[in-house]
Amino acid sequence: MASCIRLHQVSFRYGARPILENIDLELKDREFLGIVGPNGGGKSTLLKLILGLLKPASGQIEVFGTSPRQARHLLGYVPQFATFDSAFPITVRDTVLQGRFGCATSRWRYTAADRAAAEQAMARTDILDLQQRSMLELSGGQRQRVLIARALAGNPRILLLDEPTANIDPHHGESIFSLLHRLHDQLGIVLISHDMGFVTRCVHRVACLNRTLVCHAHSPVDSAELEALYGIRLSQVHHDTQLPGQPPNGDPS
Numbered sequence: 439m440a441s442c443i444r445l446h447q448v449s450f451r452y453g454a455r456p457i458l459e460n461i462d463l464e465l466k467d468r469e470f471l472g473i474v475g476p477n478g479g480g481k482s483t484l485l486k487l488i489l490g491l492l493k494p495a496s497g498q499i500e501v502f503g504t505s506p507r508q509a510r511h512l513l514g515y516v517p518q519f520a521t522f523d524s525a526f527p528i529t530v531r532d533t534v535l536q537g538r539f540g541c542a543t544s545r546w547r548y549t550a551a552d553r554a555a556a557e558q559a560m561a562r563t564d565i566l567d568l569q570q571r572s573m574l575e576l577s578g579g580q581r582q583r584v585l586i587a588r589a590l591a592g593n594p595r596i597l598l599l600d601e602p603t604a605n606i607d608p609h610h611g612e613s614i615f616s617l618l619h620r621l622h623d624q625l626g627i628v629l630i631s632h633d634m635g636f637v638t639r640c641v642h643r644v645a646c647l648n649r650t651l652v653c654h655a656h657s658p659v660d661s662a663e664l665e666a667l668y669g670i671r672l673s674q675v676h677h678d679t680q681l682p683g684q685p686p687n688g689d690p691s
């Protein structure tokens with residue numbers, strides 16, 4: 439299976455402060471990777487490096503064989519915190535259309551192709567009926583679907599999500615995870631989540647990040663490893679989901 443994201447010995451610092459050290463990671467086509475780790479461990483920073491929003495202090499990052507910035511249009515990003523200014527009541531449809539910004543031929547108005555892509559993204563995330571509503575009227579779970587639709591509107595090949603179920607109730611969190619499971623039929627997914635239950639059920643591989651990164655491709659992450667990583671007691675993480683065309687627990691490489 440081809441690699442779509444490759445990090446080799448990547449390190450990153452904010453000022454003099456080391457955040458990530460010697461990260462090696464390879465993501466295969468259509469893989470579903472979960473990233474877990476303690477607060478401040480560098481998970482969001484890692485996504486921003488893959489997106490080309492930050493530059494590594496050392497090491498190389500390739501996305502679809504090119505630089506992250508050049509491959510940006512192939513990546514859909516759902517950031518951790520999205521705040522909406524209550525004085526700016528943007529509709530769901532206009533929010534999803536923002537996802538076409540990088541694809542638009544004119545910056546002044548959207549084309550029929552942009553509108554069709556936004557409509558398709560809303561259909562994929564089951565929010566077509568919300569399209570005329572203001573973002574301010576939505577529940578946390580509905581809002582998160584809109585942000586996923588916005589990330590899908592540019593027709594990415596990989597979706598990167600930073601804690602998509604933080605601050606939403608467990609019922610809506612489950613429905614977001616079911617949506618991701620369904621979207622994964624067509625896309626690679628990189629998911630940062632503290633939700634061990636979902637990581638347990640859905641991802642192919644778990645990467646544990648706390649400044650350095652350890653990937654678990656074969657055996658379950660055991661509770662001793664999680665305790666060492668987080669410094670607290672957590673439940674065990676299993677990951678025995680089948681990759682497309684591979685046996686259960688198969689090596690994705």
Ligand SMILES: Nc1ncnc2c1ncn2[C@@H]1O[C@H](COP(=O)(O)OP(=O)(O)OP(=O)(O)O)[C@@H](O)[C@H]1O
Nearest residue numbers: 452453457475476477478479480481482483484518
């Ligand atoms: N712009 C910034 N300038 C300086 N330090 C930063 C900046 N952004 C993040 N940091 C620091 O870098 C470290 C890693 O942050 P990051 O957001 O990547 O962690 P995280 O694993 O995603 O955490 P969380 O689970 O809390 O979201 C943290 O100590 C954070 O305070």
